[in-house]
Amino acid sequence: MRKKIVTLLLAAAVLCFTAGCSDKEESEDNENTAQEAEEESVVNDEGLVVAVDVDNLEDYVTLGQYQNLTVEEAPESEVTEEDVDSYIERQLVYNYAPVEVTEDRAVQENDTVNIDYAGYLNGEAFDGGTAQDQDLLIGSDSYIDGFEDGLIGHKKGETVSLNLTFPEDYSNADLAGQAVVFEVTINSISQPPELTDTWVAANTDYDTVEDYRQAQKESLEQESDNEYESQVKSDLFQKVTENSEIKDYPEDALNNLKSDIETQMDSMYTSTYGMSLEEALEAQGISQEEADQSIDQTAKSYLSQYMITQAILDAEGIQLTEADYEKALEKFAKLSGFSDGESMKSMYSDMNVLKGNVLWNVACDTIMSTATITETQAASTDEGAAQ
Numbered sequence: 001m002r003k004k005i006v007t008l009l010l011a012a013a014v015l016c017f018t019a020g021c022s023d024k025e026e027s028e029d030n031e032n033t034a035q036e037a038e039e040e041s042v043v044n045d046e047g048l049v050v051a052v053d054v055d056n057l058e059d060y061v062t063l064g065q066y067q068n069l070t071v072e073e074a075p076e077s078e079v080t081e082e083d084v085d086s087y088i089e090r091q092l093v094y095n096y097a098p099v100e101v102t103e104d105r106a107v108q109e110n111d112t113v114n115i116d117y118a119g120y121l122n123g124e125a126f127d128g129g130t131a132q133d134q135d136l137l138i139g140s141d142s143y144i145d146g147f148e149d150g151l152i153g154h155k156k157g158e159t160v161s162l163n164l165t166f167p168e169d170y171s172n173a174d175l176a177g178q179a180v181v182f183e184v185t186i187n188s189i190s191q192p193p194e195l196t197d198t199w200v201a202a203n204t205d206y207d208t209v210e211d212y213r214q215a216q217k218e219s220l221e222q223e224s225d226n227e228y229e230s231q232v233k234s235d236l237f238q239k240v241t242e243n244s245e246i247k248d249y250p251e252d253a254l255n256n257l258k259s260d261i262e263t264q265m266d267s268m269y270t271s272t273y274g275m276s277l278e279e280a281l282e283a284q285g286i287s288q289e290e291a292d293q294s295i296d297q298t299a300k301s302y303l304s305q306y307m308i309t310q311a312i313l314d315a316e317g318i319q320l321t322e323a324d325y326e327k328a329l330e331k332f333a334k335l336s337g338f339s340d341g342e343s344m345k346s347m348y349s350d351m352n353v354l355k356g357n358v359l360w361n362v363a364c365d366t367i368m369s370t371a372t373i374t375e376t377q378a379a380s381t382d383e384g385a386a387q
Contacts, residue, residue: 042325042355049325051310051359052303054250061304063311064243070372071235076228079220087216088195093137096203098190106153107189111138113151114187121180128172129180133187144170151184159185226335233364236371237305240312246304253306257299260350265295306356312363325358332361 044053054060089110098112107113113136119129138148150162162182170176193199197208206212266277273280281291313319320328329341338344348354 042351043322047321049320049322049355049359051306051313051356052250052253054253057307057310057314060246060248060250061307061311062245062247063308063315064240064245066240066243066312066315066367067370068372069236069239069367069370070374071232071239072374072376073228073232073235075375077224079217079224083220084213084217087220088213089192091216092192092195093139096193099193101156101189101191104155105189106155107138107151107186109139109152110192112136112190113138114190115151115184116187117182117184119180119182121175121178126175126180129182147182147184151186154186156186156189159183223337226337229368230335232371232373233361233368236367237308237360237364240367241304241308244308244311246300246307249300249303254299254303257302258295260352261295261299264349302353302356305360309356309360309363312366313359316366318362318366320359320362325355328362329354329358332358335361 042049044050093110101111115134115136116132117130117134119126121129136142136148136151138152141148144164144166146164147162150164151160154160160183162184163179164182165179166172166175166177168177193203195209195212200209200212201207204212206215262277269275269277269280275283277291278288281288326341329344333339333341333344336344338347345351345354
């Protein structure tokens with residue numbers, strides 16, 4: 001169990017290590033991180049961009065077969081009209097302002113209700129349980145279980161009594177697991193906008209519903225293509241890793257990676273929980289030795305990828321200047337669902353990690369160019385019926 005906790009702690013920190021611990025929405029902290037990261041040079045002393053900068057790479061890794069590999073993959077998912085409908089519905093619900101309902105109807109899923117509420121524990125109002133003029137999207141799971149569902153079926157102007165229970169792991173220990181009553185008044189009900197030509201022309205870059213639907217379908221198809229390509233590349237690189245031998249780890253590169261990971265872990269716990277890494281480990285009953293072992297394993301995993309990546313680039317005679325790297329970054333950003341390289345940079349707290357991933361993609365393009373990709377065969381209907 002302790003090993004599992006260490007792994008979870010480290011996994012969370014590694015996400016921050018790669019993605020800067022933030023959403024795609026820009027914030028002041030995120031901008032500062034991006035500005036600091038952009039000051040880091042991605043080129044070495046020779047003016048080249050490399051995944052790992054060591055002399056005699058062959059002393060650390062023996063590259064195995066990377067050409068003419070074969071992988072079996074599930075067929076790429078087909079985008080259906082139902083997929084497009086669901087995607088557009090999510091866009092209307094989450095990305096556009098709702099429209100107030102004028103007819104006399106009850107609250108339903110995906111409505112946004114404006115409410116006043118007061119929470120009571122043993123008949124007494126509890127701290128933090130009272131608020132007015134709050135907008136709540138039904139189905140967002142923003143409040144405790146039962147709160148949103150309890151409003152469905154009720155109308156504007158009604159006051160609803162909700163008998164609920166806070167979860168056992170609720171952050172406020174005084175309320176965790178406690179049965180409470182919320183008195184909720186529904187002030188107004190709003191719904192997602194209706195998809196019409198008029199609305200599309202006023203709120204999007206398209207003129208008609210048909211044009212808008214087609215654009216969303218193409219976006220979903222591109223996303224499906226990208227996911228398929230990423231999966232194929234990941235599976236191919238895994239085969240190369242299995243075919244290769246890591247003989248040793250360059251000491252300086254390994255120590256730098258471990259230091260970076262530990263710094264990101266400390267930053268994550270400070271910003272999220274208000275405690276240092278040391279305090280977080282102590283709270284979980286994890287020794288520094290156990291944490292160090294997990295950090296070491298994670299750093300070696302990263303470094304193994306970097307060394308195999310560089311070995312492939314060397315074998316192919318691929319050398320990237322900074323200009324070449326920027327082009328490769330743009331390509332990798334599109335594959336990863338970003339609009340451009342700059343927006344992807346803003347999500348990374350460490351440009352060396354981003355650089356490693358971009359070069360990994362370059363290496364994978366080479367692997368993929370000679371690979372054979374076969375599709376898995378689904379079991380026949382007759383076989384399924386026989387079983």
